[in-house]
Amino acid sequence: MPTERDVTASEREITEPVDLCLPSGRLNPAAVGWSRRPLHRTALRGWGRAKRWEYWGVMTPTHVIGLTVASLDYAAQHQLWVLDRATGEEVDRVAVVPFARGAVLPASLGGGPASARARGMEATITEGDCRTRLRARTDRVQVDLLSVVGENHESLGVVVPWSDRQFQYTVKDVARPVTGTIVVDGTAHDVPEDGSWAVLDHGRGRWPYSMRWNWGAGSGVVDGHVVGVQVGGRWTDGTGSTENALMLDERVHKNSDELVWEYDRADWLAPWRVHDAARERVDLTFTPFHERASRMNLGIVAGETHQCFGTWTGWMTTDAGDRVRVDGVEGWAEEARNRW
16 A cells, blocks of 8 residues: 655745746756745746646546646647546547647746647637636537636745756646536536636646655635645655645645555455654545546656545644544545656
């Protein structure tokens, strides 16, 4: 059963705009830290090892949606995946395009639209003032969604420094209300404001060739408060950075512990446990209802992901040390292994 050791990191909060890279293309030491808003300018120099992506996960009372627009330099990898929660049917379209032709991703978050044009799939992600519109189309699915947040809404931005040549900037933006329409095989489904949530995973960086990670996210309303869960592991180990935080009524409460992840790789639908070693700041249980498994092997590029959707229970602490229950918050927990 995989686990993670528990280490408390000391992280610096970034409060002013900063360049991710030096003029040489190496990591800017002043960029290492975390932020409550997207403050990093993330233009990447050179070609061949840069990764750029926008992933949006959306959970509604009737469907789950995963939309990816990604460039790995030597290839683009786009995906529109939809799950019907009542029937368990998945509709999936993946497009892999050599040399990332047809992929447009802004240098920095909010710097312009992201879009994908590939055979059998089109997608556009447009950022505005406190709002994001997601539009995508395949032969079986059409998605048109709008996520609007308040002016005080915070997100978690983190720079993970493996070295001065390999590093990643990520923004995890959880608990975003979303509305709109999903059309599957000609049947339209409304995305209601009540009980529908979007989560953004924005990434820009230069990665090692082989990497594993855990990621968990959740969004919902508990005891009248908007609650977001954001936890991660493995890929940040030993870097001094973590991507763990509680979102409470639009405010980020950062957690700098390397968390323990416990789950059964022989039974992905068994409950997962995520906590710090002493269970003083984080103690979560995740109970899945559906596993999304994907495998790809294109030689030098390969990956395997098990993303489980379900419900979080337990608690996380605020900056002041107060425990906040997350019982009933819906989202996902995953393990990914990639060679890329």
